[in-house]
Amino acid sequence: MILTGRAGEGEAGMRLDDGAVRLFPQLSKTRVRKIIDWGGCAVAGAMVRVASRTLRAGEEIVLGVMEPERYQELAYTRDDLLFENDDYLAVNKAAGLNCQRTPYQLKGTVEHAVTLYLRTLGSQEPARVIHRLDRGTSGVMIFPKTKRAAAHISAQLKEGRVEKVYWALVTAEPASDQWEVNAPIAKVGSARYGVATPGREALTRFAVIARGTCGVLVEARPLTGRTHQIRVHLAHCGLPIVGDPTYGGEKAPRMMLHCRAMSFTAADRRPITAEAPLDDPFRDACASRGIILEF
Known part of the structure; x- marks a missing residue:
């Protein structure tokens, strides 16, 4: 599921995770942070993986929300x-x-x-x-x-x-x-x-x-x-x-x-x-x- 929102004056200056929770209240801050960390967040068309990134008014925020069981750590040796x-x-x-x-x-x-x-x-x-x-x-x-x-x-x-x-x-x-x-x-x-x-x-x-x-x-x-x-x-x-x-x-x-x-x-x-x-x-x-x- 893809969620799309746009930062307004109320979200301007906020951290990305805090602003996303305001725009998408159905998601907890923990869930938002996980989405950001796993590469499922784009701001103004670019992927962002830093939850503390400062928002500017007018920026589009896109979150890709996947099932919790899809979060699987993967590394190769x-x-x-x-x-x-x-x-x-x-x-x-x-x-x-x-x-x-x-x-x-x-x-x-x-x-x-x-x-x-x-x-x-x-x-x-x-x-x-x-x-x-x-x-x-x-x-x-x-x-x-x-x-x-x-x-x-x-x-x-x-x-x-x-x-x-x-x-x-x-x-x-x-x-x-x-x-x-x-x-x-x-x-x-x-x-x-x-x-x-x-x-x-x-x-x-x-x-x-x-x-x-x-x-x-x-x-x-x-x-x-x-x-x-x-x-x-x-x-x-x-x-x-x-x-x-x-x-x-x-x-x-x-x-x-x-x-x-x-x-x-x-x-x-x-x-x-x-x-x-x-x-x-x-x-x-x-x-x-x-x-x-x-x-």
Whole structure:
């Protein structure tokens, strides 16, 4: 939820947190301070993270109010990384985290945590988000450490030269062990996509990894990069992902979609590969459906 207000003569000269409480009485001062600290406040169009900042009459104040459970501290150390060299690093994004800053938050996002990690290396480079995972999706995210590396992997992504492997848990039975979906995707709602014409070309290849008593673990390889592509294409096949009610999946502790691996060739011709393990909720969901994973 976004709240917008404008400082008047009564708020002029006040601290930002005190003025915000006057403008938005439904929020406590503690809540306002947390929003400011987490990067969810903008004054006169610029993010402000100092609660004592003095207000001026006429300044617009925008607060991004998110659910209390979304405030999750996030930091990465070298031991947390899936891969690192001079040009790239890879992390295993947890389900429930935003991969990049939103109007609601800066801290607690993967982007911010990677920025902080780069600072520990003495780098002043920003964390460049060159590909995204949905908030409910876990798995590999690769970050370039330099502008040159960012340009290279961005070009590789655009040309379809980055191999991406996802795992998804579904409850319905696929008609075959291998298939592909070549169907255009378009926006069909405020936060919903679907197979529709006209739409953007989208191609995904699927294969069954394991079948259980009441569930199937599916591998997905998207050859294009459309929003919600795997979720939409599986739902289009009558195979909604467990934990994805937006597209007809049954309720679960998390959406059972995981970016298992990413690989590409660096500018110096070295192969770059990162592989992310599954978390316990995903493994438990598989086990409860008779799928026991040995990897």
